[in-house]
Each structure stands twice: as structure tokens, then as C-alpha cells.
Amino acid sequence: MQRLKRTAENNNMPSFQDAPTSSLMDQACAWRRDFHAHPELGYHEHRTSEQVARLLESFGLTVTRGVGGTGVVATLQRGTGPAIGLRADMDALPMQENSGLAHASTHDGCMHACGHDGHTTVLLATAQHLCEATDFTGTVHFIFQPAEETGAGARRMIEDGLFEQFPMQAVYGLHNWPGLRQGSLAVNPGAMMASQDTFNILIQGSGSHAAMPENGIDPIVVATQLVSALQTIVSRRISPLDAAVLSVTMIEAGTAYNVIPHTATIRGTVRCLSRDVRSRIQEMIATMVNTLPSAFGATGTVAFREGYPVTQNDPACAERVRDVAASILGAENVRWDTRASMASEDFAYMLQSCPGAYFWLGADGAEASRPLHHPAYDFNDALIPVGVRLFCGILKSYQAASVHQT
The missing domain is CATH 3.30.70.360 (Alpha-Beta Plaits)
Known part of the structure; x- marks a missing residue:
């Protein structure tokens, strides 16, 4: 817990408003590629959830294992302020990888073809960045969810008492999105997914x-x-x-x-x-x-x-994401009230139980990303620092509002 007790008097400590350090990003890329090489299906994410829990504990966080089966929730509480949830999914898909990558799946018939390895890494990097910062106040619940693809892991975490055990004012989740340019973001004030x-x-x-x-x-x-x-x-x-x-x-x-x-x-x-x-x-x-x-x-x-309900954003939370993204990425790179996807997403269950928003992070770099669920798909690691900045920006917006109200 020593890391969490540091104060702003340590001038060499970063602000949570700073960009994540290059050393953290190098470390995060290594985590992500390790997750990619060892994919696990829904409710079988035993190695993944244990790796996640151990890393979170090494940051100095309070960690709860086994929420909704193989789910993990870590809490950072520092001073007063609103409690916000940030969610990432951990499971892989039952399909054979055909990417030829050095970090390709080592498990036959199972691969991270939807980027959940990247989403997990973004949230882990956000957790470490916040733990090392000096000026964050409030409460964050880092939610690592199992079985998004077909197992309704979000619903199972809720049934297991997620929002009773970890009360929060709002909850946010992201998904990498091939077809959108890297450095762009899309969010709607209503339906995002079908x-x-x-x-x-x-x-x-x-x-x-x-x-x-x-x-x-x-x-x-x-x-x-x-x-x-x-x-x-x-x-x-x-x-x-x-x-x-x-x-x-x-x-x-x-x-x-x-x-x-x-x-x-x-x-x-x-x-x-x-x-x-x-x-x-x-x-x-x-x-x-x-x-x-x-x-x-x-x-x-x-x-x-x-099956999964409509992924329906809370309008005020979606506007918050839009405004934060505009300040970080530039207003010209934010797609507001964009065309929703007819694919589905079980973060919808969390949005039925708690106000929040779900947004897409553009994944296409110099070359277009492979489509989601493609056997040669790989998460774009350049999105990790962007995701960290956006999550921290959302938290900053709540902290600023809380200070203003005080």
C-alpha cells in the first residue's frame, strides 16, 4: 500500500493528467502480447484473471477475485469524490489463429480475435498510471469481466453483487474498432450496439x-x-x-x-x-x-x-465521453451520434443497471486493421496510451465537477 500513500509533495511523481510514461507503455505491450499468446474462453480465464489480479495487487490495489466466476474487481480509493467504474473484457474466441505473429496464440482453436487482450491491458495500464499519480482523488473500480462473447459475463457479475459490493455513480467501457482511423473515437447519446x-x-x-x-x-x-x-x-x-x-x-x-x-x-x-x-x-x-x-x-x-439487450448509453455520460475525447483527440476526431452497430455487446447489462457509456476507439493505423473475429486479427498496441488518457480524462472530468460543487 506504500505506493498509494505518496503525496503531492513528491515532485517527481506524475499527475494522473499526464500521458502514461514510455516505460509503462513498454510494459503494457508485453502484458498484452502475453495475454494474446495465452487466450482463454469465457469462464475459463483462470490464467488471465490470476495474472490481472497479481498485477493489480503489485500496484497496491485492493483486489477481489471470483466476481461472476472468473471476474476481478480492484478498487483505488483516495480521498473524497465520486466512485466510477471502468470495465474491460478478458475472454477470447473459439477459433484458430492464422496471423503468423511471434505472439500468436499458443492454444489451438482459441484466439484473441476481438481485442479483449488489448482492452484488459488498457485498464491495467490505467490502474498503474493512477496508482503512481499524486493528484487523483475519488474512487475507481477497475472491472475485469469474463465471458463477454457468448456467456453474458456482465450479467453474471451483476447477479453476483457487482453494483452492491462496489457502488458507483457511473460505469464506462471501450472497444477497439476497425474501420475507424486511429486517433478517432465514436460515441452515441443512445444505442451503440444492437x-x-x-x-x-x-x-x-x-x-x-x-x-x-x-x-x-x-x-x-x-x-x-x-x-x-x-x-x-x-x-x-x-x-x-x-x-x-x-x-x-x-x-x-x-x-x-x-x-x-x-x-x-x-x-x-x-x-x-x-x-x-x-x-x-x-x-x-x-x-x-x-x-x-x-x-x-x-x-x-x-x-x-x-440474448444481449441493446447497448444503450446514458446521454449525459455519452456527452461526457464526447467532451473528454474532444479535448484529448480534437473535436474533429470525435464522431458523435454515429451509426450504431448491429453486433451485440454484453456491457449492455451494466448500462441497464448503472448510468454509463460505451465507446469505440479507432483501430486503423497506417494500414487498416483486420476485421474483428478475423483469424489474422491483432490488437493495435498504439491504442493503449490513447485508452489510458481517455479513461483518465473521464475521471478528471468527475473530479473537476466534484471540486466545483464543493
């Missing part, structure tokens, strides 16, 4: 010989008609001003050339940028499944599996 739900539809017909279809009810014919009808939901039932994607991704039926099967199954996904549109599309799908098959003498049932 909800993601799946559906399973069962068409019940009546099997028969393929040479005598009149003796049965062909569920494949019904399924194809239903697939066509489902496409009219977005094209004709939802306003073109309301973004939504409905995709049928699987149709399964039959086992032989000469047999009309008894049943057919349709599976797919729905993504929306509005809770209202999400609800309405579910109702429309259910109505079609319950009514259309009956015209053919068949029946239909549907089961929905609700």
Missing part, C-alpha cells in the same frame, strides 16, 4: 411417401412459405427508420429422398436497436408462426431465447 435474440420454430406436418404427398402435410412447403413471410417483417412491418435485422440461418427437415418428413425446424436471429422494436418483432413472429401454417393444415410453435 440486441441479439434467437428463435426456434417447429412446423408440425404429417409425414407421407414423397410419391403421394396428398396423403400428408408437407412441413417443408410450410417452412419455405414462412421464411418468405418472416422477411416482410423488417421490409414491410417495421419503419425503415427503425433498424432491425431478421435472419433465418438454419432449416432442418427430412432424412430421405422419398419421404416427406413429419416436422421441419427453422432457426434464426433478430437484432434491433430499440427495445420497443425488439418486442414488436417477437410479437409479429409469434403471430405468423401461430397462423400461417394453419392455412396448409399444419401447426407451428416458436421459442425465443433472449
Whole structure:
């Protein structure tokens, strides 16, 4: 704890408003590449979370392990001021890396193809930078989350008492974003990412010989008609001003050339940028499944599996990110109220429970970054100091407001 007890009288100590030192960035790059070489899937981030916890403890922080399974939360409390949460995701993807990098994954069938190794490193570097600074006051909870990709790790941390055990005024998260230029940032006062739900539809017909279809009810014919009808939901039932994607991704039926099967199954996904549109599309799908098959003498049932909700920023928190980014990156490099992504993100659960904002950090350097989830993707290490400055800038804005109110 000695490092946290240093005071502003130590003139050689940095301010948390300074850019992170080159030595810290060299160290951070080494952490990041080590994480990249040792990826772990959701709820199996045992090595990663232990490495993170040990580093945080070496900075002098109070560390809580096992939040939401393999999650880690560290707290820096110094003087008075608001409590703010900063979040990073730690998990990798179940895919084979094909990058040829010296620090490529050493685990077959698992790689950091979304940059969570970089997000974890940005937050670690922010924690060390703040611990070594002299002039930060307030409370920061550094949240290292498991299982973002498919396991809803954010929800599990919340269910495990994240916001009760670590009360905070607001929570912030970032994601590197290929397609945006390095040194730029995008943030919205509303939706940043879409909800993601799946559906399973069962068409019940009546099997028969393929040479005598009149003796049965062909569920494949019904399924194809239903697939066509489902496409009219977005094209004709939802306003073109309301973004939504409905995709049928699987149709399964039959086992032989000469047999009309008894049943057919349709599976797919729905993504929306509005809770209202999400609800309405579910109702429309259910109505079609319950009514259309009956015209053919068949029946239909549907089961929905609700996935991640809309990643919806708090407008005031988003404005704070915008203003901080403008002061650090330049107003011309900030995209405000930009086009949201139809991909999904489980930071949405945290934003449902606590005000906050989620923003994208441009990842394209001299050469364009590989897309997220590409087998040759690698996080751009030049984003680490930018992420640290932005996180610290957000904290500075709260500290300034707290001093002003006092």
C-alpha cells in the first residue's frame, strides 16, 4: 500500500493528467502480447484473471477475485469524490489463429480475435498510471469481466453483487474498432450496439411417401412459405427508420429422398436497436408462426431465447465521453451520434443497471486493421496510451465537477 500513500509533495511523481510514461507503455505491450499468446474462453480465464489480479495487487490495489466466476474487481480509493467504474473484457474466441505473429496464440482453436487482450491491458495500464499519480482523488473500480462473447459475463457479475459490493455513480467501457482511423473515437447519446435474440420454430406436418404427398402435410412447403413471410417483417412491418435485422440461418427437415418428413425446424436471429422494436418483432413472429401454417393444415410453435439487450448509453455520460475525447483527440476526431452497430455487446447489462457509456476507439493505423473475429486479427498496441488518457480524462472530468460543487 506504500505506493498509494505518496503525496503531492513528491515532485517527481506524475499527475494522473499526464500521458502514461514510455516505460509503462513498454510494459503494457508485453502484458498484452502475453495475454494474446495465452487466450482463454469465457469462464475459463483462470490464467488471465490470476495474472490481472497479481498485477493489480503489485500496484497496491485492493483486489477481489471470483466476481461472476472468473471476474476481478480492484478498487483505488483516495480521498473524497465520486466512485466510477471502468470495465474491460478478458475472454477470447473459439477459433484458430492464422496471423503468423511471434505472439500468436499458443492454444489451438482459441484466439484473441476481438481485442479483449488489448482492452484488459488498457485498464491495467490505467490502474498503474493512477496508482503512481499524486493528484487523483475519488474512487475507481477497475472491472475485469469474463465471458463477454457468448456467456453474458456482465450479467453474471451483476447477479453476483457487482453494483452492491462496489457502488458507483457511473460505469464506462471501450472497444477497439476497425474501420475507424486511429486517433478517432465514436460515441452515441443512445444505442451503440444492437440486441441479439434467437428463435426456434417447429412446423408440425404429417409425414407421407414423397410419391403421394396428398396423403400428408408437407412441413417443408410450410417452412419455405414462412421464411418468405418472416422477411416482410423488417421490409414491410417495421419503419425503415427503425433498424432491425431478421435472419433465418438454419432449416432442418427430412432424412430421405422419398419421404416427406413429419416436422421441419427453422432457426434464426433478430437484432434491433430499440427495445420497443425488439418486442414488436417477437410479437409479429409469434403471430405468423401461430397462423400461417394453419392455412396448409399444419401447426407451428416458436421459442425465443433472449440474448444481449441493446447497448444503450446514458446521454449525459455519452456527452461526457464526447467532451473528454474532444479535448484529448480534437473535436474533429470525435464522431458523435454515429451509426450504431448491429453486433451485440454484453456491457449492455451494466448500462441497464448503472448510468454509463460505451465507446469505440479507432483501430486503423497506417494500414487498416483486420476485421474483428478475423483469424489474422491483432490488437493495435498504439491504442493503449490513447485508452489510458481517455479513461483518465473521464475521471478528471468527475473530479473537476466534484471540486466545483464543493
